[in-house]
Amino acid sequence: MGRHxxxxxxxxxxxxxxxxxxxxxxxxxxxxxxxxEIILESVSPVKYxxxxxxxxxxxxxxxxxxxxxxxxxxxxxxxxxxxxSARKLYIAWSANPLFWCWKPVIESRFAEVxxxxxxxxxxxxxxxxxxxxxxxxxxxxxxxxxxxxxxxxGLDVVPCEVLVEVGEFCSRGxxxxxxxxxxxxxxxxxxxxxxxxxxxxxxxxxxxxxxxLERKDGWLEIELGEFYNQGMxxxxxxxxxxEINGVHLKGGLVVESLEIRPT
Numbered sequence: 556m557g558r559h560x561x562x563x564x565x566x567x568x569x570x571x572x573x574x575x576x577x578x579x580x581x582x583x584x585x586x587x588x589x590x591x592e593i594i595l596e597s598v599s600p601v602k603y604x605x606x607x608x609x610x611x612x613x614x615x616x617x618x619x620x621x622x623x624x625x626x627x628x629x630x631x632x633x634x635x636x637x638x639x640s641a642r643k644l645y646i647a648w649s650a651n652p653l654f655w656c657w658k659p660v661i662e663s664r665f666a667e668v669x670x671x672x673x674x675x676x677x678x679x680x681x682x683x684x685x686x687x688x689x690x691x692x693x694x695x696x697x698x699x700x701x702x703x704x705x706x707x708x709g710l711d712v713v714p715c716e717v718l719v720e721v722g723e724f725c726s727r728g729x730x731x732x733x734x735x736x737x738x739x740x741x742x743x744x745x746x747x748x749x750x751x752x753x754x755x756x757x758x759x760x761x762x763x764x765x766x767x768l769e770r771k772d773g774w775l776e777i778e779l780g781e782f783y784n785q786g787m788x789x790x791x792x793x794x795x796x797x798e799i800n801g802v803h804l805k806g807g808l809v810v811e812s813l814e815i816r817p818t
Contacts, residue, residue: 582606585633586613587689598622622666629817634689636816638699639681640665644813647678662701662773663811670703671808677715680795681813685721690786693818696794697776699811702732707807715798719780722790726780730796732808774811781818 583606587593590609594601596619603609616625616638625638641649641657642665648654649669656670671677679698688694696719702710710732719726770776779794794813798805 579606582610585610585628587628587633587635593617593619593626596620596626616664618664625664625812632692632817634692634817635687636814637683637687638815639683639813640667641669641810641812642667643681644810645678645680646810647676648674660809665812668809668811671806671810673804673806675802675804677798677805677808678795679797679810680793682794683792683815685784685786685790685792688784688786688792688815689817690784692786693781693783694815695781695818696779696792697814697816698779698796699770699774699776699814701774701809701811703807703809705807709803709805710808712803712805713798713801715796717777717779718793718795718797719782720793721782721784724782726782728780730777732777776814779813 586606586609590613594617598618598621601609601612601617603612610628610633613626613628614630616627618625620643623640623643625640627636627638628634629636646655646669649657652672654672654674656672657667658670659666660668681696714729714731717728717730777796779796782792784792792815794815
């Protein structure tokens, strides 16, 4: 009798193990091929019992590169996404405390964000290697920010140029940031026409205003542009927002990160 129970128990355990193996094989297909290398870069240990559990863990930001970048998986597509913290960006004059102020805020999981005190030259640029992104995927880049309404000024006087460049491809547009506290849900107002250039070919898109909605995490986002990542050869993706032609002062922009995610 005891031996029979042991055999039944062993068969049940082997059955569970088999189902777990099959489940892991299936869920492994939704994970990026280099997920183990990415996990090794994490600033904190990643513990999981199954590939399914790992998938959902990686659907939330995993902080890498000494906490200056975050990686996560898009749940709908399984594609790779990245966030570059403000410290990982080039921001003109950000090292000068007269113009920018670095500080921690509870709304961000990054150690610091940067707030614009005063400048007439606004230039923000981020770069990422296309090889760490998912191949054969259309991506969009976003600036994640807030507007400090109690001290914001001059942000919507002159439009900003937004740009995404990958090799010979260039996605270009103009946006206007609004710091009007009366705007519902602290939306940004965007105006202008968007232009996409690829080699010598250009096309103008419809004059549809991009509207930056408030995100679930409480920040705002503005689209800088989109690009298709073939992933076949090494190319640097450059993403930027600039307003360098005006002579007026502006302030009150709080920059958290740049986010790259699939469309």
